[in-house]
Amino acid sequence: MADRVFNFNPGPATLPYEVLQQAGRDVVNFKNTGMGLIEISHRSKEFIAVCQETETNLRELMGIPANYKVLFLQGGASSQFFMVPMNLLGPGKKAAYLNTGVWSKKAIKEAKLFGAIDVAYSSEELGFRRVPRSGEYKVADDAEYLYYVSNNTIYGTQFPDVPQSDKMLVSDMSSDILSRPIDVSKFGLIFAGAQKNLGPAGVTLVIIREDLLERSPANIPTMLAYKTHAEKESMFNTPPCFAIYIMGEVLKWLKKLGGVDAVAKMNAEKASRLYAAMDASDYYRGHADKDSRSLMNVPFNLPTKELEAKFLAEATALGLCGLKGHRSLGGCRASIYNAFPLEGVVKLTEFMADFAAKNPAP
Numbered sequence: 591m592a593d594r595v596f597n598f599n600p601g602p603a604t605l606p607y608e609v610l611q612q613a614g615r616d617v618v619n620f621k622n623t624g625m626g627l628i629e630i631s632h633r634s635k636e637f638i639a640v641c642q643e644t645e646t647n648l649r650e651l652m653g654i655p656a657n658y659k660v661l662f663l664q665g666g667a668s669s670q671f672f673m674v675p676m677n678l679l680g681p682g683k684k685a686a687y688l689n690t691g692v693w694s695k696k697a698i699k700e701a702k703l704f705g706a707i708d709v710a711y712s713s714e715e716l717g718f719r720r721v722p723r724s725g726e727y728k729v730a731d732d733a734e735y736l737y738y739v740s741n742n743t744i745y746g747t748q749f750p751d752v753p754q755s756d757k758m759l760v761s762d763m764s765s766d767i768l769s770r771p772i773d774v775s776k777f778g779l780i781f782a783g784a785q786k787n788l789g790p791a792g793v794t795l796v797i798i799r800e801d802l803l804e805r806s807p808a809n810i811p812t813m814l815a816y817k818t819h820a821e822k823e824s825m826f827n828t829p830p831c832f833a834i835y836i837m838g839e840v841l842k843w844l845k846k847l848g849g850v851d852a853v854a855k856m857n858a859e860k861a862s863r864l865y866a867a868m869d870a871s872d873y874y875r876g877h878a879d880k881d882s883r884s885l886m887n888v889p890f891n892l893p894t895k896e897l898e899a900k901f902l903a904e905a906t907a908l909g910l911c912g913l914k915g916h917r918s919l920g921g922c923r924a925s926i927y928n929a930f931p932l933e934g935v936v937k938l939t940e941f942m943a944d945f946a947a948k949n950p951a952p
């Protein structure tokens with residue numbers, strides 16, 4: 591562990607060390623088969639057991655009701671931007687979207703290919719600094735669903751609660767899934783690319799209410815219909831075996847930690863320490879409005895670009911890595927997902943105080 595740094599990357603992101611160690615062994619020889627995990631058939635009893643255990647643990651951790659299907663798909667979260675409207679809309683059908691950042695904007699663009707899209711709220715003119723409260727927007731009566739991105743990875747905003755709506759909710763939870771408890775029964779569909787909070791890139795988790803499987807138009811490609819994957823338990827074609835396996839190990843780790851309630855407490859502690867360090871002076875300026883702050887991604891700026899470059903270089907030298915901000919905001923961003931340890935946040939806040947003292951704003 592001596593050579594490990596604190597990895598603040600936004601995704602792919604840090605994973606539990608014990609998961610990486612176990613994966614290293616299983617890649618070489620999985621369950622004494624004499625074959626590595628990524629060499630065995632996806633239809634072998636060993637791999638089917640991996641899939642089943644992963645699904646069982648996910649259902650338990652998230653409290654997924656029995657009338658929902660869990661799918662392990664490919665194509666990234668970005669493919670869900672079109673799969674959702676392709677399957678749930680159609681000519682003459684409408685959906686409402688909340689535009690709170692890059693990822694919702696991309697989803698809106700794709701959705702417009704498949705139906706009438708009502709952008710019920712947008713914080714774009716506010717620089718995506720906030721998310722709306724329920725009641726700040728109106729959802730059209732004839733909308734099939736209300737779509738939102740629960741955590742805006744780039745702008746560092748997060749819905750503090752599930753929006754109140756009588757509409758079926760659809761949510762992109764790529765960057766905060768399993769970071770706090772949610773009531774799955776309020777949703778028609780939840781999706782998440784794995785590479786932030788669940789595992790490595792390559793698998794996209796979809797949780798879909800069973801009755802929606804029948805909604806897909808008949809003329810869409812087989813691979814793009816949710817029903818195809820639901821009927822074949824994500825084995826219609828070769829699934830992303832390695833990514834599913836790692837997700838399974840991450841879920842086992844999360845269970846050992848005490849589940850979603852326990853990790854939510856740890857996440858709140860990490861975020862509150864980091865925001866306290868930022869709020870201690872006006873040296874570090876956060877991007878998000880205080881009431882919209884994300885517990886997962888914390889973008890911030892320093893007084894000048896030169897100081898930002900110096901900050902990033904010195905941080906990296908101390909083993910605080912991956913803090914460079916997204917190209918659309920510049921500056922810095924600390925991503926502190928489930929697997930990111932509290933001690934890394936403590937080390938960052940100490941460095942922040944030290945750096946501000948030694949490098950006064952011009």
Ligand SMILES: *Cc1c(COP(=O)(O)O)cnc(C)c1O
Binds near residue numbers: 601763
């Ligand atoms: C990273 C991210 C995506 C894109 O995920 P891909 O798997 O790269 O397509 C979509 N939505 C959110 C909220 C993200 O953080």
